[in-house]
Amino acid sequence: MILVTGINGQLGYDVIKELKNRNIDCIGAGRSEFDITDEQKTKSFIKNILPEAVIHCAAYTAVDKAEDEPELCEKVNVFGTKFIAEACKEIDAKMMYISTDYVFPGSGEQAYEIDDKTGPLGVYGKTKLKGENYVKSILEKYFIVRVSWVFGKNGNNFIKTMLRIGKERKEVNVVSDQIGSPTYTKDLAKLLCDMVVTDKYGVYHATNEEYCSWADLAKEVFRIAGYSTCVKPIKTEEYPAKAKRPLNSRLSKKSLDDAGFKRLPNWKNAVDNYLKNLEF
Numbered sequence: 001m002i003l004v005t006g007i008n009g010q011l012g013y014d015v016i017k018e019l020k021n022r023n024i025d026c027i028g029a030g031r032s033e034f035d036i037t038d039e040q041k042t043k044s045f046i047k048n049i050l051p052e053a054v055i056h057c058a059a060y061t062a063v064d065k066a067e068d069e070p071e072l073c074e075k076v077n078v079f080g081t082k083f084i085a086e087a088c089k090e091i092d093a094k095m096m097y098i099s100t101d102y103v104f105p106g107s108g109e110q111a112y113e114i115d116d117k118t119g120p121l122g123v124y125g126k127t128k129l130k131g132e133n134y135v136k137s138i139l140e141k142y143f144i145v146r147v148s149w150v151f152g153k154n155g156n157n158f159i160k161t162m163l164r165i166g167k168e169r170k171e172v173n174v175v176s177d178q179i180g181s182p183t184y185t186k187d188l189a190k191l192l193c194d195m196v197v198t199d200k201y202g203v204y205h206a207t208n209e210e211y212c213s214w215a216d217l218a219k220e221v222f223r224i225a226g227y228s229t230c231v232k233p234i235k236t237e238e239y240p241a242k243a244k245r246p247l248n249s250r251l252s253k254k255s256l257d258d259a260g261f262k263r264l265p266n267w268k269n270a271v272d273n274y275l276k277n278l279e280f
């Protein structure tokens with residue numbers, strides 16, 4: 001049986017759905033089942049149900065807010081992850097930890113390989129990296145999957161924001177010097193379900209294929225949605241945000257290829273599929 005955390009978030013919602021579609025025995029947990037910052041509850045829940053694997057999708061994901069409440073962000077992303085890893089160790093379960101491109105500093109233009117030097121710029125990235133380090137130090141049977149620019153049906157994301165403001169405005173300013181890849185939770189969920197049943201442990205990068213900027217993504221969203229809204233490209237420094245973000249979020253998929261996992265579809269294809277299934 002597989003346990004999925006964070007099922008009321010974007011990714012957890014699609015992961016549990018995909019496991020059910022495949023008739024894989026699974027249990028989903030949201031905050032009401034256990035708050036991952038509660039060590040006793042988290043560990044006893046896991047030890048009671050004895051899963052073979054835990055896909056840990058729950059996280060503190062508010063990147064800017066994290067700068068104002070670093071302790072809470074740390075509690076969730078570092079210690080919540082540590083408690084889950086310790087419980088997995090005790091019952092000999094595999095753990096899949098979802099991490100982020102924000103563990104990297106974002107310099108240069110090369111795609112980051114899995115073992116490139118990390119150097120998070122903000123609180124969120126720092127806590128996700130500490131979470132990774134606990135997983136690596138506690139467990140042998142782990143998958144760390146770094147993803148970026150996540151969008152899914154269940155939750156808020158950049159695409160939903162663009163659809164909302166694009167409807168009201170003739171022109172929107174969007175950052176064009178941060179380059180990376182969007183990741184559609186429905187595509188990612190398939191890969192995670194393929195991966196978790198194997199013993200091909202290690203660190204992976206997984207996003208939809210090809211790179212773009214946030215401005216490119218906004219343009220594609222408006223094009224598919226049939227909006228005439230103009231996208232005005234701006235620089236990161238012109239956009240007021242509390243947290244510093246990496247300019248280069250390109251992630252190399254070499255480790256997926258080496259392990260024989262199928263890459264995710266092109267991001268334009270993913271956005272197209274997403275919008276077909278979304279009411280806006």
Ligand SMILES: NC(=O)c1ccc[n+]([C@@H]2O[C@H](COP(=O)([O-])OP(=O)(O)OC[C@H]3O[C@@H](n4cnc5c(N)ncnc54)[C@H](OP(=O)(O)O)[C@@H]3O)[C@@H](O)[C@H]2O)c1
Pocket residue numbers: 006007008009010011012030031034035036037056057058059060061076080098099100101128147148149150151154155156
């Ligand atoms: N979103 C992105 O752009 C992005 C980019 C890179 C990596 N990631 C990583 O991808 C994974 C999935 O992200 P996502 O976009 O699906 O996140 P999300 O939509 O924000 O969902 C996160 C879920 O975690 C739950 N959660 C937060 N604190 C908790 C706690 N103390 N105890 C139990 N549950 C708690 C939340 O519960 P409530 O619903 O009750 O608040 C929420 O349902 C995360 O590991 C994230 O770090 C995300």
